[in-house]
Amino acid sequence: MRAHPAGPLHGGITPPPAAGAPPAELGALDPQVWPRSAERIGGELHLGGRSVTDLARAHGTPLFVLDEDDFRGRAADFATAFAGADVHYASKAFLCGQVARWIADDGLHLDACSGNELSLALAVGFPAERIALHGNNKSLVELRLAVDAGIGHVVLDSFDEIDRLAPLAAARMDAGGAPVPVLLRTTVGIEAHTHEFIATAHEDQKFGFSLAAGDALEAARRVLAEPALHLAGLHSHIGSQIFDTAGFEAAAHRVVGLLADIREATGEVLGELNLGGGFGIAYVSDDDPVNPADIAARLRTVVAAECAELDLPVPRLAVEPGRAIAGPGTVTLYEVGTIKPVRLGGGGASGTTLPVRNYVSVDGGMSDNIRTALYDADYTCVLANRTSDAPPALCRVVGKHCESGDILVRDLWLPSDVQPGDLLAVAATGAYCWSMASNYNYLLKPPVVAVRDGVATEIVRRQTLSDVFALDSLLAGRPAPSPAPSQPAPEHAAGARS
Structure with a gap:
């Protein structure tokens, strides 16, 4: 879907659908769309x-009004649904000092997508071991900040990044520190049913190591060859604002298959699997998001079944809701x-x-x-x-x-x-x-x-x-x-x- 700068009547673009018939009650507050306190x-x-x-x-x-109980309640919903797993708040949705403190106080993890997001989290005292650093082009400065702070995971996105991180991790080990724990972001080739610009798991895009091309397996080999890096597990993210869990289930199938391939090729059994975020919310009454309990049940089921079939231990799961926590409130x-x-x-x-x-x-x-x-x-x-x-x-x-x-x-x-x-x-303006x-x-x-x-x-x-x-x-x-x-x-x- 593309927009013409002069509007939909130009450039041969079909106009968007009309608003439909007027609702029975103008100004009604659909509880699926509006904050819980509205x-x-x-x-x-x-x-x-x-x-x-x-x-x-x-x-x-203009004024953004954030319902604190709504925000924290949705975070708690995910924490409860994924008990025994790790819930990472995707801070790119909305981050400020107070939000970082809420997330820290409520026991969730936090994803940073830049050194500055990471710096904000550290500045408010967020526990470093509960932070993961994402990004497709992490600089040496950002990686050094992550290593020096001792964050929980660096999510590796390219071969260049492995080369940049390895010397920093080695220097930390030489100073008596532990290996740096990393996840490999894998591109699993799943087309998310969402807008082109926020679908992130198809092959022709900037994120991750391609599963189909063999890059993900090669990346695992390279990381395992670096004594200062600890390959903790795999990461997958298929897009944003997704209502159909079938895409997540298909991604889980493929990434568990990669766990088996890594075991066969290297003998290593990885213990963590982060299935990303992208869970949709209701912006309008016609939207039909899946609730966290159903998401958790479906993902646990498919991962357990795939691991059983491949004779693998079930890894520790993680998910990354951002919009689903910050958006509706x-x-x-x-x-x-x-x-x-x-x-x-x-x-x-x-x-x-x-x-x-x-x-x-x-x-x-x-x-x-x-x-x-x-x-x-x-x-x-x-x-x-x-x-x-x-x-x-x-x-x-x-x-x-x-x-x-x-x-x-x-x-x-x-x-x-x-x-x-x-x-x-x-x-529903809390995210992005x-x-x-x-x-x-x-x-x-x-x-x-x-x-x-x-x-x-x-x-x-x-x-x-x-x-x-x-x-x-x-x-x-x-x-x-x-x-x-x-x-x-x-x-x-x-x-x-x-």
Whole structure:
């Protein structure tokens, strides 16, 4: 699926499907999509016991509102379902100091995909032995940081990486340290039923050692020949936002087969098998994600069966949920600015009434949620500060960037009386929204506020123009204009509780 920069009517691209019939109840909160604490009180959306109007008044918009109990509850669901295995939070979904502490306190492991993610985890005191470092192009600096910190696993992704890591590991052993534990990321050739850009196990892509080409077995031989490296096991990841567990089961079949091949070729029996993440969540009511207990049961069953057939001991399992923990519990609040009715279909016959789509512009956009533009992602959105009995209107929620593709929700029904100053809430924005945020058009990255039991705590403060100016050699140190009216007053600075 590809997007044309001028929109779907250009370049011969088929327009996306329409929004369908209006729902029976505009503004209804599907519990599969919205945070566990989401409810309407007096018509107004409340999250974690706080009204969205109060949150917007205190912290400004756009605003990420994270339901702490939802986040930690989903982490606990995976930990319970995979008891006896290792649950790694995939921090690329969303990472900040407070999230890293929650994950540490709740006993989960953590995956870092860069040296900077690793540095953040170490800075907040995350136990190094429960951290794994991913990445297809780890630098010497990143590998040295991982080795010096004594992290739990380095997930090797290429032959070059083996060559880079081996001398660092040898130096650690010479200083009296233990061998560095590693996993081999294997490309198992499974096509995930997802978007092309987030399907990661087919052969023609940048990650891992190819199983079909024999690279994975050769990598195992090379690692086993390095005394300073300990080949702990194998890693496989087939993609993201996947609802069908058949792909995971097929991947498990192939990677267990590789365990048998390694035993036959080298005599080594590896003790760990990380089957990655990619478990889907519900962005819209039509999505049907698999719950953690079912995922765990199916993966345990297929791994046990494959190991029995090949006369292998069952390895210790690990999984890497990121989106499935962080995604559903966060909502983004926006303030409506401009509303523009647009008649669809160009010229019509005389007397023909053309359908109208309302373009509802908000004060954020692709700088805080690039996923719709990048992946054709679907989202759910509601009028949040009130309910309305007005008839439904076909709408498209768009941002304020200088891009026609700056779309947050492509087609949905909102009350026809939505007006400037209203608040809209977009559900399930906890994964890959703040993490992929940018300063396009010099917009500023929104804050993240955690809510729980009626208390709101700013865990990531709003970026200021002075923060951005500080990176500019000409503007550094110069005063920036005052915050826009939608931004919070000074008493709501970072760490403030309201």
